[in-house]
Amino acid sequence: MLEEDGGVQTDEAIRAAALAAAQVGVPAADPAVVRVGENGVVLLPNAGVLARVVRGPEAIHHVRRELEVAAWLASQEVPATRPVRPAPVVVGPYVVSFWGYLPDGRAADLVTLAESLRLLHGVPRPVGLLPRLSPFARFGEQLDRGAALGAGDRAFLRERRDRLAAQWEQTTFALGETVLHGDAHMENLLVTVDGRRAFVDLETVCVGPPEWDLTLSALYYECGWFTEHEYATFAETYGYDVRLGSAWPVLRQIRMLRMTLWLAQSAGTDAQRRRQLTHRLSTLRDGSAPAGWTGF
Structure with a gap:
């Protein structure tokens, strides 16, 4: 039932996630794509982190707001995914943000x-x-x-x-x-x-x-x-x-x-x-x- 748009492909999601992780010192060995669509989501298992990859330089404003929204939801005790880093990383045409991973989440x-x-x-x-x-x-x-x-x-x-x-x-x-x-x-x-x-x-x-x-x-x-x-x-x-x-x-x-x-x-x-x-x-x-x- 997931509705995805088909915008970010597997290889580019992995590449962008690895480059962004290297910039901020997040271990990026053995990346695994969780899903690709309008955005790409890549698991970095050694760090226990999800990298979310969005295409387009204009996306940085939306990603920053999403990170701010996550912090605000935490302040309201609403159960929501938590960012690992407070700011996104820009890698060429991609904006990458890092989020906590729930290994047994369903x-x-x-x-x-x-x-x-x-x-x-x-x-x-x-x-x-x-x-x-x-x-x-x-x-x-x-x-x-x-x-x-x-x-x-x-x-x-x-x-x-x-x-x-x-x-x-x-x-x-x-x-x-x-x-x-x-x-x-x-x-x-x-x-x-x-x-x-x-x-x-x-x-x-x-x-x-x-x-x-x-x-x-x-x-x-x-x-x-x-x-x-x-x-x-x-x-x-x-x-x-x-x-x-x-x-x-x-x-x-x-x-x-x-x-x-x-x-x-x-x-x-x-x-x-x-x-x-x-x-x-x-x-x-x-x-x-x-x-x-x-x-x-």
Whole structure:
């Protein structure tokens, strides 16, 4: 279910992580890629450190903010990944940050996710640190990277974005505004055998309606990725079922648009993903989405 953009490749992630580690004296022998996507994550096992590699010199401002967000979350006793160094390292076109590694970390279950989101949504909003939620952030960039999309598909997705953006501006939310994770799914909350928890991928942390953080689990349930009991327990644990709110139709459509865009960026060389992309576009057009949507 992880949504990755296909931006950083394995070899460049390893090379950038090793060069950055050498600059700051972090042991970098035997690096292992944890994942590559829009960003690369490389394990440096001898140091017990994860190196996160982001492409683009403009990324340094976002990475610095992510490090500041992690420090602020720690001050609020929110379970989140902790940086090993307070500042990023620039290596050519890459920005590398270093984070603590949970060797036995695994994806959380839905109950743990609901509990942790309640905690996160309950902290006071910091002044000047977090951006506001932007539901269509980087839409154009992601659309351009969708090599598997035809001209008609691109026009369809742009029109859909424009219509949903207008609807978003008129939408009201029952739960007010809080600190959000921004991409709240089980793989972005790690748990360990001794009960430690840590939100990861903190670059999406922002301020907005908490319904945004609840929508992915509800939509994944509609996709058939969770059972009715699992989702009902999630909603009961959090204390709110986002599907019952007036904002749900818009939230649902925006998230499906984003999920389709994500897939488009990685479907160009993968036949299975291209088939799923074609299916997602077809069901968006005929209104049957997300029937038949699969996760990757």
